Amino acid sequence: xxxxxxxxxxxxxxxxxxxxxxxxxxxxxxxxxxxxxxxxxxxxxxxxxxxxxxxxxxxxxxxxxxxxxxxxxxxxxxxxxxxxxxxxxxxxxxxxxxxxxxxxxxxxxxxxxxxxxxxxxxxxx
Amino acid sequence: xxxxxxxxxxxxxxxxxxxxxxxxxxxxxxxxxxxxxxxxxxxxxxxxxxxxxxxxxxxxxxxxxxxxxxxxxxxxxxxxxxxxxxxxxxxxxxxxxxxxxxxxxxxxxxxxxxxxxxxxxxxxx
Amino acid sequence: xxxxxxxxxxxxxxxxxxxxxxxxxxxxxxxxxxxxxxxxxxxxxxxxxxxxxxxxxxxxxxxxxxxxxxxxxxxxxxxxxxxxxxxxxxxxxxxxxxxxxxxxxxxxxxxxxxxxxxxxxxxxx
Amino acid sequence: xxxxxxxxxxxxxxxxxxxxxxxxxxxxxxxxxxxxxxxxxxxxxxxxxxxxxxxxxxxxxxxxxxxxxxxxxxxxxxxxxxxxxxxxxxxxxxxxxxxxxxxxxxxxxxxxxxxxxxxxxxxxx
Numbered sequence: 408x409x410x411x412x413x414x415x416x417x418x419x420x421x422x423x424x425x426x427x428x429x430x431x432x433x434x435x436x437x438x439x440x441x442x443x444x445x446x447x448x449x450x451x452x453x454x455x456x457x458x459x460x461x462x463x464x465x466x467x468x469x470x471x472x473x474x475x476x477x478x479x480x481x482x483x484x485x486x487x488x489x490x491x492x493x494x495x496x497x498x499x500x501x502x503x504x505x506x507x508x509x510x511x512x513x514x515x516x517x518x519x520x521x522x523x524x525x526x527x528x529x530x531x532x
Numbered sequence: 533x534x535x536x537x538x539x540x541x542x543x544x545x546x547x548x549x550x551x552x553x554x555x556x557x558x559x560x561x562x563x564x565x566x567x568x569x570x571x572x573x574x575x576x577x578x579x580x581x582x583x584x585x586x587x588x589x590x591x592x593x594x595x596x597x598x599x600x601x602x603x604x605x606x607x608x609x610x611x612x613x614x615x616x617x618x619x620x621x622x623x624x625x626x627x628x629x630x631x632x633x634x635x636x637x638x639x640x641x642x643x644x645x646x647x648x649x650x651x652x653x654x655x656x657x
Numbered sequence: 658x659x660x661x662x663x664x665x666x667x668x669x670x671x672x673x674x675x676x677x678x679x680x681x682x683x684x685x686x687x688x689x690x691x692x693x694x695x696x697x698x699x700x701x702x703x704x705x706x707x708x709x710x711x712x713x714x715x716x717x718x719x720x721x722x723x724x725x726x727x728x729x730x731x732x733x734x735x736x737x738x739x740x741x742x743x744x745x746x747x748x749x750x751x752x753x754x755x756x757x758x759x760x761x762x763x764x765x766x767x768x769x770x771x772x773x774x775x776x777x778x779x780x781x782x
Numbered sequence: 783x784x785x786x787x788x789x790x791x792x793x794x795x796x797x798x799x800x801x802x803x804x805x806x807x808x809x810x811x812x813x814x815x816x817x818x819x820x821x822x823x824x825x826x827x828x829x830x831x832x833x834x835x836x837x838x839x840x841x842x843x844x845x846x847x848x849x850x851x852x853x854x855x856x857x858x859x860x861x862x863x864x865x866x867x868x869x870x871x872x873x874x875x876x877x878x879x880x881x882x883x884x885x886x887x888x889x890x891x892x893x894x895x896x897x898x899x900x901x902x903x904x905x906x907x
Contacts, residue, residue, distance in 0.1 A: 408566075410535075410557045432535045441533075442579075442594045443572025450567045469567045470873060471898060473598040473723040473771060473848055475750045477743040492769060493727040497872065498845065498900070500725050500769070519742060519750070521723060521771045523846060523898065525873070595748060596773055598723055598848040598896060600875050602868040617894060618852040622747065623720060623775070625850050625894070644867060644875070646848060646896045648721060648773065650748070658816075660785075660807045682785045691783075692825045692844045697818025704817075719817045723848040 413448050415455070421491040423455040428484045440480035440507075440517075449474060449503040449520040452489035457499040457524035460491055464529030470498065472522025480517045482507030489520075499524045538573050540580070546616040548580040553609045565605035565632075565642075574599060574628040574645040577614035582624040582649035585616055589654030595623065597647025605642045607632030614645075624649045663698050665705070671741040673705040678734045690730035690757075690767075699724060699753040699770040702739035707749040707774035710741055714779030720748065722772025730767045732757030739770075749774045788823050790830070796866040798830040803859045815855035815882075815892075824849060824878040824895040827864035832874040832899035835866055839904030845873065847897025855892045857882030864895075874899045 408425075411433055417424035425448045427433075427440075435441045450469055458467040489503035505518040533550075536558055542549035550573045552558075552565075560566045575594055583592040614628035630643040658675075661683055667674035675698045677683075677690075685691045700719055708717040739753035755768040783800075786808055792799035800823045802808075802815075810816045825844055833842040864878035880893040 437591070441572065442575045442597075443568060446571040446575070446599075447566065447568025450571070454567075466562070469601050471598065471600040471846065472567075473596065474571075475596040475742075475771060475773065476594050477750055492725075493766070500727055502769075516743070519752075519771065521725060521769065523725065596721065596750075600867075600896060600898065602875055617850075618891070625852055627894075641868070644877075644896065646850060646894065648850065687841070687843075691822065692829075692847075693818060693822025696821040696825070696849075697816065700817045700821070716812070718812075719851050721848065721850040722817075723846065724821075725846040726844050 408451060411444060411447065413451065418455060418459060420459050421456055423452045423459060423489050425452045425487045426484055429482060437479065440485060442476055445476070445480055445505050445518045446474055448485060448487040449505050449518065450522065452487040453501040453503045453520060453522050454524055456489035456491050457501050460494045460499065461526045462528065466527040468525045468527065470523040470525045472520050474518055474520045476518050478515060478517045480507055483510050484508045497526055499526065533576060536569060536572065538576065543580060543584060545584050546581055548577045548584060548614050550577045550612045551609055554607060562604065565610060567601055570601070570605055570630050570643045571599055573610060573612035574630050574643065575647065577612040578626040578628045578645060578647050579649055581614035581616050582626050585619045585624065586651045587653065591652040593650045593652065595648040595650045597645050599643055599645045601643050603640060603642045605632055608635050609633045622651055624651065658701055661694060661697065663701065668705060668709060670709050671706055673702045673709060673739050675702045675737045676734055679732060687729065690735060692726055695726065695730055695755050695768045696724055698735060698737035699755050699768065700772065702737040703751040703753045703770060703772050704774055706739035706741050707751050710744045710749065711776045712778065716777040718775045718777065720773040720775045722770050724768055724770045726768050728765060728767045730757055733760050734758045747776055749776065783826055786819060786822065788826065793830060793834060795834050796831055798827045798834060798864050800827045800862045801859055804857060812854065815860060817851055820851065820855055820880050820893045821849055823860060823862035824880050824893065825897065827862040828876040828878045828895060828897050829899055831864035831866050832876050835869045835874065836901045837903065841902040843900045843902065845898040845900045847895050849893055849895045851893050853890060853892045855882055858885050859883045861889070872901055874901065
């Protein structure tokens with residue numbers, strides 16, 4: 408996350424936002440943000456959102472996610488906003504939307520992720 | 533891809549392999565390769581594999597993919613191997629397996645991706 | 658759809674609802690609605706929602722979908738509500754939520770689907 | 783499953799096959815097997831395959847699955863073949879391929895599913 412310049416912007420119970428400024432070395436062949444980078448911020452936001460509802464001392468792991476790329480990932484910066492759909496003791500289902508943000512501040516939805524997070528509960532005495 | 537140190541290892545019609553050496557700045561909180569990096573090499577391999585069967589002058593875009601994380605992504609290096617399941621004029625369905633490779637060369641499957649690639653055909657005269 | 662007793666309830670541009678009354682022969686081993694039936698109404702609603710925004714004479718085909726099962730699919734009846742996230746000339750991305758509805762009319766989200774629909778355009782003169 | 787005429791054909795540890803004869807009332811608007819029915823047999827085979835590796839007395843639930851529809855689901859009958867990719871104490875990842883089978887016995891891959899199954903362990907004394 409530090410490597411690519413992503414930053415935690417908002418962290419409320421069940422809702423997390425992460426931002427990522429545009430950088431040329433994060434793009435694919437057409438100059439759009441690489442799908443892997445889109446996924447990196449979407450999955451990170453999703454994991455934190457799930458984690459924010461887990462008991463203290465827990466750890467969170469991604470089980471699986473599915474990402475639909477809706478538009479070319481263009482923008483001066485990018486915002487991943489994740490929201491928990493269904494919290495659970497073991498599994499938490501999360502959605503994350505990724506927006507491209509233009510110079511003038513307009514947001515456009517570029518990708519959406521639906522995924523499952525696993526809670527490793529703290530068991531020690 | 534250059535940023536994270538990934539390299540194209542094999543490119544045959546419909547089959548592509550990409551390798552990524554372990555680096556600490558690509559890991560998540562437990563020291564395993566970040567799911568976003570796992571996705572980056574899996575999606576890149578999948579995209580190239582689809583592209584390898586497209587007509588000359590085409591461009592390839594990821595439509596969507598789904599990744600299951602099967603084990604902690606541990607390894608000295610990582611290998612993403614993608615194979616086309618169903619080529620198509622417009623849409624190509626691809627699978628990619630990501631392996632963690634130990635010091636002694638043992639491969640362990642850490643993730644598997646199933647996705648759809650879009651072919652932008654060259655139309656100009 | 659007729660076989661299982663599903664009915665179109667609402668059809669607006671980009672939004673479709675389908676209902677399914679509970680029937681014992683649609684359940685799995687625990688008495689909950691079978692995941693296949695949950696998918697049947699979710700995918701049908703998603704397909705119609707996409708179709709509702711396509712040009713006259715088009716046909717719609719499901720490319721892929723991903724379903725998360727959030728709770729046991731219990732209910733007197735079930736409602737699938739689909740909404741288009743991103744319409745497109747060739748591909749349309751849709752989300753569908755499936756609710757179990759109790760005797761007293763309470764809705765509970767039991768599953769959510771994210772998928773891609775393909776538009777086969779009419780080409781004839 | 784009985785409703786639609788599906789039958790368990792093969793059940794080995796980690797591998798299950800289910801067949802479904804063609805029936806007009808299981809098709810969508812083009813006469814192909816409805817994606818919901820494709821999913822029903824794929825998910826059922828996937829669930830059984832996971833279940834076949836779980837401890838006695840366990841129950842299995844589908845967590846999520848993703849299905850890619852590769853070709854029109856045509857055939858005299860259909861075969862879903864599921865195989866466990868990664869068994870686990872809590873979560874098991876499974877793949878299922880669905881084939882359309884012609885009059886002459888030719889198999890054609892029409893869909894492929896990747897999903898996660900949950901093991902509810904028996905805890906009682």
